[in-house]
Amino acid sequence: MNGSLLFVPSGGLANRMRAVVSAYELCQKVDSTLQVVWFQDWALHAPFRSIFEETPLVAIREATLLDHLLYDRARKKNFFVPALPQRLLFQRHIKEQDVTPLKKQSFDFEAWARGKRCYMSCYQVFGNFPEERYSQLFHPVKEVMDVVNSYRERFGTHTIGLHIRRTDNAESIAKSPTSLFIDKVREEIDLHDNTKVFLATDSTAVKKEFTDAFGTRIITPQEEACRDSISGIRGGVVDLWTLASTQRIYGSAGSSFSPMAASIGGVPLEIMNVQTATF
Secondary structure, eight states, rough: OEEEEEEOOOOHHHHHHHHHHHHHHHHHHHHHHEEEEEEBBBOOOOOOTTTBOOOOTTTEEEOOOHHHHHHOOOSSSGGTTHHHHHHHHSEEEEHHHHHHHHHHOOHHHHHHTTTTEEEEEEEEESSSOOTTEEEEEEEOOOHHHHHHHHHHTOOOOOEEEEEOOTTHHHHHHHHOOHHHHHHHHHHHHHHHHHHEEEEEEEEEHHHHHHHHGGGGEEEEOOOOOOSSSSSHHHHHHHHHHHHHSSEEEEETTOOOOHHHEEEEEHEEEEETTTTTTOO
16 A cells, blocks of 8 residues: 655755655655645745746645644644644654654654655655755746856856855854855965855855955855745745855855755865864
8 A cells, every 4th residue: 555645844945955855755765645735934935836846756735724724733833733633634643843853763764654644744854865856856946047047157167156154043153254265265266266256145244255355256146135035035046056056165064055055066065164174
């Protein structure tokens, strides 16, 4: 008997992409059908189809009012209402907060899912899959790719990518100071005089610092990065796919963004970290 998985990805964009790819790979391995329900919340205020094209590989639908009642994550915000129908509708159930402990126990997700009606909410990777799954399952909408291509046209023969996370990420600020990235760009210029830099950052001050230091070598969006609007989230997708098009990415500690970009593009990644830097 074939099983099925009703899957609810949560968290920000990169986390949801990882979770969906993990669920897809799981269902491929156990021959289960996969249905993804895409909820909007504070972490990601955008419908799936405002960001990505439909793919024949995964059935992803926008959450309806009925989905909110039946399939949303049961929590204080919704008075745990979905918990009861989920217990009635599904034979197996994993909540997002259970995934990390289960992974630490080397839980067998395949045995759990095989031949059963399952529900799972998740914001992270579980199981193994080839990195090319990202580019197979996620195709940004034309409006996003038009902007990505406009940046690619400004690339040179040697273009690197920087992702410098600031604002709300204390780990990135502490472990990946801007000075490390500036030193790295200077190293790249010493090695490749024609170096161009695509800079993705949530800080206007960082953008100014780099353009002041390196002038026209710097390619960076002028819009402020945010995740509370469709245009802001599309900007994040632009950053991901443009970083993925560079020849090497230098990223910030404590952020899932640059590893995601490296996976999409299959390009080398180095995390800038004062704990491992050599002076």
